[in-house]
Structures are given as C-alpha cells and as structure tokens.
Amino acid sequence: MKHGDSGYGVGGWTGRGGNIQRRYQLTGSGAGHRELVTNTDCRGEQEHEPLDLSDFTAETTMLARCHWRGIHLLGALIFGTIAVGCSDDQFIADFDDNDRGALLAIRSVEIVSEARILSYEIPVEVRSAVDLKRIVYRTVDARGELTEASALLAVPVSISDGVTLVSYQHGTIVKKDGAPSIEGTENAEALVAVAFATDGYLAVMPDYLGLGLSPGLHPFVHAPSLGTAVVDALRAARHFASREGIDLEDRIFLLGYSEGGYATAAAQQLIEREHADEFRLAGSAPMAAPWDLSGSMVDLFKSDDPYSSPHFLPYTLLAYNDVYGLEDDLSRVFVNPYDEILPPLFDGTYTGGEIDNNLPDVPSAILAPEFVGAFDAATPFPWRDRLVENDLLGWSPTTRTRIYHCVNDDLIPVENAETAIASFRQRGVPESVVDLSTGDFGSHGACAPVFILLGKFWIDDIRSGAFAKERPSVNELRRLNWRPVPTGR
Numbered sequence: 001m002k003h004g005d006s007g008y009g010v011g012g013w014t015g016r017g018g019n020i021q022r023r024y025q026l027t028g029s030g031a032g033h034r035e036l037v038t039n040t041d042c043r044g045e046q047e048h049e050p051l052d053l054s055d056f057t058a059e060t061t062m063l064a065r066c067h068w069r070g071i072h073l074l075g076a077l078i079f080g081t082i083a084v085g086c087s088d089d090q091f092i093a094d095f096d097d098n099d100r101g102a103l104l105a106i107r108s109v110e111i112v113s114e115a116r117i118l119s120y121e122i123p124v125e126v127r128s129a130v131d132l133k134r135i136v137y138r139t140v141d142a143r144g145e146l147t148e149a150s151a152l153l154a155v156p157v158s159i160s161d162g163v164t165l166v167s168y169q170h171g172t173i174v175k176k177d178g179a180p181s182i183e184g185t186e187n188a189e190a191l192v193a194v195a196f197a198t199d200g201y202l203a204v205m206p207d208y209l210g211l212g213l214s215p216g217l218h219p220f221v222h223a224p225s226l227g228t229a230v231v232d233a234l235r236a237a238r239h240f241a242s243r244e245g246i247d248l249e250d251r252i253f254l255l256g257y258s259e260g261g262y263a264t265a266a267a268q269q270l271i272e273r274e275h276a277d278e279f280r281l282a283g284s285a286p287m288a289a290p291w292d293l294s295g296s297m298v299d300l301f302k303s304d305d306p307y308s309s310p311h312f313l314p315y316t317l318l319a320y321n322d323v324y325g326l327e328d329d330l331s332r333v334f335v336n337p338y339d340e341i342l343p344p345l346f347d348g349t350y351t352g353g354e355i356d357n358n359l360p361d362v363p364s365a366i367l368a369p370e371f372v373g374a375f376d377a378a379t380p381f382p383w384r385d386r387l388v389e390n391d392l393l394g395w396s397p398t399t400r401t402r403i404y405h406c407v408n409d410d411l412i413p414v415e416n417a418e419t420a421i422a423s424f425r426q427r428g429v430p431e432s433v434v435d436l437s438t439g440d441f442g443s444h445g446a447c448a449p450v451f452i453l454l455g456k457f458w459i460d461d462i463r464s465g466a467f468a469k470e471r472p473s474v475n476e477l478r479r480l481n482w483r484p485v486p487t488g489r
Contacts, residue, residue: 098138098146100228101235103243105136109152109184112194121480122195123453123472128156130197132190134181134213137236141209141216142225142323150212151233152180152190152205153240154197161247164463166201167234168192169256169263170208171448172220173489174315174355176348179212180205189257189484192452199460202241202248206233208263210348217346220319221259221290223266223390230254230267231275251282251463255455257448257484258412261289261404265392265420272398283462284397285455287404288444290412291420294387300413302372306361309411311352313363314342317383326382331368338366351489393423401434402458406447408440441478448484450477 109132117126133153141147156163170180170189177183180190193203206229210218219225234252241248256264264286271279290297293316301313314334321327330339338359345355359366374381405417421436437454441447454477461467 100138100140100146101232101239102138103135103236103239104138104148105134106240107134108132109134109181111157112185112198114198117194117198120191122191123477123480124195124199124456126198127200128158128198130194131155131157132184132194133240135204135233135236135240136213137232139209139232140225140228142219142222147209147214149209149214149229149232150179150181150207151236152184152193152207153237154190154193154201154203154205155240155244155246156197156200156202159200160245162200163241163246163248164201164251164253165204165234165237165241165248166196166253166255166459167204167206167230167237167264167267168196169226169230169254169260169267170205171256171258171260171489172309172312172315172352173211174218174311174346174348174352175350175489176211178351178489179207181207181212192456192484195453195456202237202246204233204237206230206263217319217322217348219323220315221262221293221390222319222323223262223269223392225323226259226263227266227270230263231270231279234279250280252279253283253285253459253462254281255285255287255452255459256289257287257452258289258444261286262291262392265289265291268397268399268401269392269395273395281399283459284399284401285404285458286401287451287455288406288409288412288447289392289403289416289420291392291416294384294391296413296415296419298375298384298387301363302375304362304364307363307411309352309356310359310361310363310366311355312411314338314355314359314366315346315352318342318346320383320386324382324386326386333368333371334366335368342366353489393420394427396427396429397424397434399433400462402455403434403436404451404455405436405438406441406444406451407438408442409444409447411444414438439474441474446478449480450474452484453477453480 112130112132114126114129117130131154133155134150135153136148136150139147139149168189170187173179178187180187180193184190185194190205193205196203207214208218208229209225210216238248240246254264254267256262264284268281268284268286271281300307307313317333321330321333327333330343333339334342341358345358364372371383375384403417403420405412405414407414417436417438421434424434437451439447439450441450453472454474457468457471
C-alpha cells in the first residue's frame with residue numbers, strides 16, 4: 001500500500017462465520033402463511049427474494065427494517081414470529097416508536113472472554129467477559145429527517161450493578177462494513193469498548209451516519225449529525241440497560257480519537273446546550289480532534305506538503321456537498337480526472353487506504369485553482385462558511401474536559417487543540433473545567449494507544465473520586481503492541 005497500513009496488530013482472531021438461515025413467518029389476508037428464508041452469515045451478508053406485501057391486512061402491527069451490509073430487507077410482522085439463526089439476534093417491539101434513540105434491533109456479535117482480554121495485554125482491570133452486540137436505533141440524518149443507525153454495544157457479562165455508561169467515538173472510517181458494529185474485535189478500536197466494559201462500564205460505540213448499517217455517504221466532520229448520532233446512541237444504550245436489568249448510575253462519559261475526538265466535542269456541545277437535563281455528563285475527553293476546520297485544517301490542505309492520508313480532503317468536501325448541496329458541477333471543485341473518479345471511490349466499498357492509492361501525495365493537487373483561490377478571497381464563499389459553522393470553537397464548555405493532542409501529530413496538527421484552548425480561555429473557561437494534555441509520542445496513529453488509555457484512567461479517577469496509586473508509565477504505554485486507530489480504513 002502506498003499510504004497507511006490498515007493492519008491492526010492485535011492478533012488474527014476471526015471466530016465468526018458459517019451460514020445460518022433467517023426464517024420469517026408471514027401471515028396475510030387470504031394467504032394463510034408464507035415464509036421467506038434468507039441465507040445469512042453472522043456478519044450480515046445475505047441473499048433474499050423480494051417480499052410481496054400486497055395482501056397484508058391493515059392489522060400490520062410493526063415494520064422491521066434491517067440494513068445488514070447495506071441491504072434493505074422490509075419484513076412485515078403480522079401476528080407472526082421471527083426465528084433467527086444467530087442465537088441472540090432480536091428485533092424489539094417498538095418499531096412504530098419514532099422517538100429518537102428508540103432501540104430497534106439487537107444482534108450478538110461475539111463474546112470476548114476474560115482470557116482473551118488478558119491476552120491483549122491492555123493495562124486495565126479485567127473483571128468480566130464482554131458481550132459485544134450490534135444495536136440499531138432511531139436517529140435523524142444530516143437534514144433532520146428520521147433514519148436509523150447502528151452502534152456497537154460492549155456489555156459486561158458478570159457486572160450488572162453500579163454500571164457506568166460511556167460512549168467512545170471512533171476515528172475516520174470510509175468503508176461501510178469497516179464499522180465497529182460490523183467487524184467486532186476485528187476492528188482494533190472496538191477493543192477500547194472492551195477495555196471499558198470489562199471494568200464495569202456499558203460502552204457504546206456509534207458507527208455514525210453512513211457507516212455500518214446506515215445508508216448514504218457518511219457526513220464526515222459534520223458536527224450536528226455526529227452530535228445527534230452520539231446522543232441517540234446513548235439513549236438506545238439506556239433502553240438496552242433498562243430492558244436487560246442493568247443498573248446504570250446517572251453519570252455518563254465521552255471520549256474519542258481523531259474524527260472521534262471531533263464527534264466527542266460535538267456531542268458534548270449538543271448535550272450541554274440542549275440535553276443537560278437528560279444527561280449528567282461527568283467528563284469528556286476529545287483527542288486529536290480537528291477543532292479548527294476552517295483555519296488549521298484548511299491551511300494544511302492548501303499547502304504543497306505531502307500528506308499521508310490524502311483522502312481526508314475529498315472526504316470532507318464530498319460530505320459537505322452531500323449535506324449542503326454546495327456545487328452541482330464537481331469540475332469546479334476538483335481537477336480532472338478527480339471530479340469523475342472521486343464520487344465512486346466514496347461509495348462505501350473502498351477503504352481510505354485504497355482511495356489514497358488513487359490520489360497524489362499532495363492533497364491540494366486535486367483541487368481546481370479557482371476553488372483554492374476562493375478560500376483566500378475576501379468575498380463570501382459558501383464552502384468556507386460551512387466549515388466555519390462546523391468549527392468547534394467559540395463556545396463555553398461547562399463539563400470537566402481534558403483535551404489530548406500529540407505535538408507532532410502528522411494528520412491533525414496540534415494547532416487545532418491550541419486554537420480550541422485559546423478560544424475557551426478567551427470566553428472565560430478556566431483550566432479547572434477544560435485543560436490540555438500534550439505529549440511527544442510520535443505520529444497520529446502512534447499517539448492513539450497512549451492517549452486513549454490515559455483518557456480511560458482519567459475517567460476512572462473521576463468515576464471513583466480518587467486517583468489510582470499504581471498506573472503504567474507513559475513509556476510502558478508506548479511499548480504496547482496495539483494500534484487502535486489504524487489509518488486507511
């Protein structure tokens with residue numbers, strides 16, 4: 001691969017597979033009963049025959065929409081049954097509930113044993129095996145319309161009292177089925193959720209809109225839709241806990257890395273502004289986040305310097321065009337042939353590394369000169385204006401927040417965090433509320449395991465109300481053979 005390696009370095013476990021059958025028993029007026037049988041594996045691939053719903057009566061009580069691997073299967077449940085080959089694949093009886101955060105479906109992904117967790121040598125207390133589940137929940141899309149999204153839920157098997165809800169937001173993913181709820185522990189970042197769950201947390205990892213089982217293009221670094229995806233995943237996780245008899249304490253925590261750091265800050269801002277009475281947010285740890293999209297990130301992408309993940313630039317532009325409808329003619333944004341080849345490359349079937357192999361090392365080389373010039377002009381420019389709207393600056397966090405950023409981050413410069421801190425200080429936010437933790441631990445990917453574990457330790461201390469006396473040193477964390485945020489996904 002020309003650019004980042006997509007390997008995760010956490011072992012070669014692949015323990016899922018084997019075909020199963022999903023059998024749907026359908027009853028309609030005058031039809032007696034019919035069955036639709038689909039061949040499915042536990043990762044969600046299936047082939048199916050279309051359903052004829054013409055003879056279903058008005059007594060249909062609910063609709064189940066399943067997006068396994070992006071395939072839409074509409075099943076009508078009419079006083080019938082659903083028998084499922086995966087033992088813990090359940091559809092929840094609130095399909096007509098249009099409330100955001102409604103829990104629509106649960107599917108077992110895998111059980112991670114205590115022995116296996118210990119084998120990863122992640123420095124956390126292993127108190128329980130972890131049950132990884134895929135959930136589907138109601139949320140809204142980037143335009144505010146009701147839709148569905150998926151998330152990974154990490155459930156402690158043997159801990160049900162005094163459990164704390166935490167949401168971890170993952171880094172950049174382009175390929176739909178590279179999402180945590182699809183890959184389970186084959187996605188190394190899912191081990192962050194495992195590390196929390198084995199220690200008595202209920203950990204949710206939203207796939208985000210456009211990834212996992214959610215249709216369409218992922219609205220990359222779009223603050224409003226990332227915020228709602230996280231908030232509604234938290235609601236769905238609470239519904240799950242109530243359904244399963246898990247005693248959740250009232251505090252919640254947020255953390256995330258890279259785009260996940262940005263999503264963490266977006267969710268924090270949304271909770272503080274609109275949902276403070278619903279969520280008692282006790283701590284937020286945004287890491288390696290592109291806070292300053294219209295400044296630091298634009299300067300980076302306009303430069304003539306090589307960049308190891310050049311797909312970040314077209315991902316942002318195509319996502320914003322999808323959300324805001326900024327330009328009908330992409331030849332005004334990208335030079336040929338990129339105006340033609342980029343949209344198909346972002347159809348959800350390619351990894352970021354595969355897209356990078358079709359791009360020059362210098363991201364600005366794909367941009368039309370007139371487009372670049374418009375960013376520097378004093379006149380209004382809609383693309384720049386939309387980026388300014390999505391900067392996570394100019395607000396006053398009230399939650400205890402620790403921002404983490406490596407000083408030599410090669411993908412998201414530390415100036416993003418420094419600009420954010422300066423913005424908060426300018427608005428009177430003290431260091432006791434928001435502080436910045438930096439370090440020289442290498443590249444964007446190399447910093448991830450150090451900061452993610454430091455973030456967990458920080459959350460653990462807030463949760464317990466005391467500082468742990470014994471913790472691994474930073475040098476010990478740097479020696480871990482674990483890279484939870486690989487590039488090129």
